[in-house]
Amino acid sequence: MSDQIEQQKQELAELGNDYATKYGFRDPVDYFHKGARGLNHEVVEMISRMKKEPKWMNDIRHQALDIFYAKPMPGWGNTKLLGEIDFDNIYYFMKPIESQQKNWDDVPEYIRKTFDRLGIPEAERKFLGGVSAQYESEVVYHSMREDLKKQGVIFLDMDSGLREHPDIVKKYFGTVIPTTDNKFAALNTAVWSGGSFIYVPEGLNVTVPLQAYFRINAENMGQFERTLIIADKGSRVHYIEGCTAPIYSTDSLHSAVVELIAMEGSYIRYTTIQNWSRNIYNLVTKRATAHKNATVEWVDGNIGSRLTMKYPCVQLVGEGARGEILSVAFAGVDQHQDAGAKVIHVAPNTSSRITSKSISKDNGRASYRGLAKIHKQAVNSRISVECDALLIGKEARSDTYPTMEIDADNVRVEHEARVSKVAEEQLFYLTSRGLTEDDARLLIVNGFMEPFTKELPLEYAVELNRLIQLEMEGSVG
C-alpha cells in the first residue's frame, strides 16, 4: 500500500510539467504555404482560390466577411478577454503540406512525430473506424476503414467533401448555423478550412467511432475548421474530436463551426475532448438539428484553452426527438471556461437533458450559461437541467447563468444547480482510510466527473482521468 502511495506521489510530482512535454512541444515550421497576418477580402479570396472552390462558396465567404465586420463583439461573457483578441495579428491560413495523405508514412516526419506523440496512429489501430488529422488549416492525414467505405459512409475532410460532394454540401452548409448567427460563426464562414464532412447512409450503424484530431502548431495561428455531419434516416454514428496546441506567450484563436443534422430516427453522438494550451481562445459554435425520433448527444469536455465560449445546442424540430448534452469544464490557473448548453424545443413530445459539471481551481473561473427554450407548438415536452460546480481554492469562481423560456402548455422544465467545495467529511473519511489528502481529493474529483467519463470510450476516459490528475496536482493548501 505504502509503495503504491509513494509511486502515486511520484507520478503526481512528475505530472507538473506534463502539458509542456506531452502536448506543449512545437515543431520547426516548413510550411507549403503560410499567408500573411491579418484579415481582409484578399485573404478570403486567396483561401478560396487555393482550394479551387465553386463560385457559390466563394460568394458565401465574402458575404460572411462583411457580416463579420458588421457584427459587434459579444457584449456579454468575459468581455475583457474577448477585447484582447487582436484580429490583425492572426494568421488565417497556413497550409502545412501540399496534399493530404492516406498513409502515415507519407506524412512529413515532423508532423507524423507530432501525432505519434499524441497517440493518434495507435488509437486508430486499436478502436477507430476512421481518422482525420488536421494540422493548422488543413487535414494532413485522412483514412477510413475499407468496410465502412464500401457501405457508403462518407468521411472526408471538409475541403474534399466540398470537392467530391458539392451537392450535399451546398444543400446543408450553413443551414443549422447561418452566417449571421454570431460574429465568430461569420468569421469561420469567411475563412473556414479543414474540419470533417460525414454522411452516414440510411439505416447504417457505424459501430466504431470516427475521429478527428486538431492540432495548432504555429504562434498566432487561427484555426477555423468547419464540420458537417449528416446522419440519414435510422443511421447511427459516433464522432470524436480532440485538440491540443503548443504553449506560446501570445495567443492563438480557434473558432470552429459544427453543424449536425440527424434525420428521422437517427442517432449522432459527438464527443469533444478540448485540451488546447492555455494561450488559445476557443470560440466555437456547435449546433444540431434533430428530426422526428432522432437523438443527438453532445459529450463536451473542456479542460484547456484560456477562454472557451461554447454552448452546444440541439434544436428539436421533429416530434419525439431527444437531445442530451453532457458538459464538463475544468478551469485552472488564469482560465475561464464559459461553457454551457442550449436546447430548443420546436416540436411536440420532445425531451432533453442537460448535465453540466464544472470544477474551478486556483483562480480559474467556470461559468455555466444555458438556454432551455420551449416554443408554443412544442407541447408535452420535457427538459431537465442539472448543474454541479466544485470549487477548489480561495480564488476560484463559479457562475451559473441558466435561462429558461417556456412558451408552451403542458410542459415540464426542471433546473437544479449546486455549488460547493470538496466536502470535509468525504476528505476526512478517505484520509482516515490511509489516503493522502492529495489522493483523496483526486478520488473525489474523479467521482464528481464520473457521469461524464463513463460516457467516453475507455481510452479517452483513461486519458481524461490523467488530465484531471495533472490539473489537480498540488491542489492541497
Add this chain to the structure above:
Amino acid sequence: MTQLSSIDYSIPEVAAELERGPKWLRDRRKLSRDAFNRTPVPPRGLHLWRYTDPMRFLFERGSVSDSAFDRDKDAVHQLGARYLRDGHLSAFVSDLAGRDVQIQTTEELTARSVVVSPLSEAVDQHRELVELYLYQLINQQTGKFEAMNGALWNDGIFVYVPNNTVVEQPIHLLREAGQAHSAQFPRLLVVVGKNAELTLIDEYSGGSTSTDDGITYSNGAVEIFGMQESRIRYVSVQRQAPGVQSYLTHRARIERGATMLTIPLAFGAAISKQNFGVIMNGPSADSKMYGLLFGTDHQQFDNHTLHHHAHGHTTSNIDFKVVLGDKATSAYTGLIRIDHNAEFCEAYQENRNLLLNPGTRADSIPELEILNEEVTCTHGATVGPIDPMQLFYLNSRGIHKPEAVRMVVSGFVASTLKMVSDDLRERITQIVEQRLEAI
C-alpha cells in the same frame, strides 16, 4: 416601434417645487437628472432588459401631469383610522401619487421616538440621517429609471426606529397611484437601529383602470437599512390597477446579526418590473425572501431578486413562486452573488412556476456568481402545469376541476402566505381567489 429621435424624454430643469429643500438635496437631484438625461435607453439585449421593453416606463414630459389625484383624498386617508382603531397597526401612512403624504400613528409609537414622517419634512427635521442614507443604495449610478426617480420624487416616506426599540404592530404604507396620464415617483427610506424590530407593509394600489383610458406611470424606490442585530419584516404588495405601468427598485442592506424577511407580492398593473435586493454586510446577517406573483389577463411581470453576500458567515434563502393564467407572462431573474472574501456563506434559491392554462409563458433565470470556495449554494427552478396526478387524485375524491385547481393553487401559495400577518393574509387570499374565479 416608437421613433426614439422624435420624442424628447429628457428631464429639463426640475420644477420649481422640487427646487425647495437644502442644497445637498438639490445637488443629488441634479446628479440624478443629469445621469438620466445622459444614460441611453437600455438596449433589449442587455441583462435584465431582455423580457421588457424599457420604453414602457418612459414618457414625454408634457404628456403626463404630476398632480393627478382625482379621487376623494380624505377617504383614502381615513382608511387607516379604522385599522388603527382595531389595534392591528401602529401607524398608517397614505401616500397619494407620491406627493401628498399623511401620517396617522398611535401615541405609543410617538412616545417611543419612532419617526414616521413625510420625506420632505424629514429632510429638515432628521437631516443627518436622511442625508447619510438617502441615495446610498439607489442612486444615479444604479440605472436610468432609478436616476429618474432620484430626480423627480416629490414626496416620500421616512421611517426611523431607534436602537433597542421594538415596534410590535406593523406600519402600513398605502401608496395610491394617480389617474390616467399621470406619473408618480414614490420613495421610501427606512432606517432600523441596533437591536430594533419593525414590520412594514408597503402596499401599492390605484391608478388607471385600463391602458385604453391612458397609462398611469409608477416608478418607485425603496431603501432599507438594518443596523446590527435588527429584525425587519418587509411586505411589498403590488396590486395596482390594470392601466398602470409599474417599475420598482428595492435595496436593503443589513449589518452584523441582522435578519431581514422580504415578502414581495405582485398581482396588479399591466406591466410590472420589480427588483428586490438585499445586501448582507456583516457576519451572521440573514436574509429570507418569499415572493409570490399571480398574473392573469395580459399582464406582464418581470421580477428580479438579488442576494448579495458582501460579508462572510452570512445566510440567505429565496423562494419565489409564480402562478400564471390567461395570457399572462412572467420572467424571473434571481442572482446570488457571493463575494471573494465572503467565506462560509450559505445561499439557497428556488423558483417555481405554475402555469394554469395554455398561452401563459414563464421564463426563469436563476443565476449564481460565486467567487470563493467556502460556500454552500444551491438553486432550483421548475416550470410546468398543475400536476395531472394531483387533479386525478382530487377528482377520485369527488372534487372536480375548478375546485381542485383552487385547492392545488392554494396549497402552492400557502407556504408564502403563512409568512404574513392574519389580516393581510386574508386580503391576499381573497385576491388569489378572485383571480382563480376570473380564469
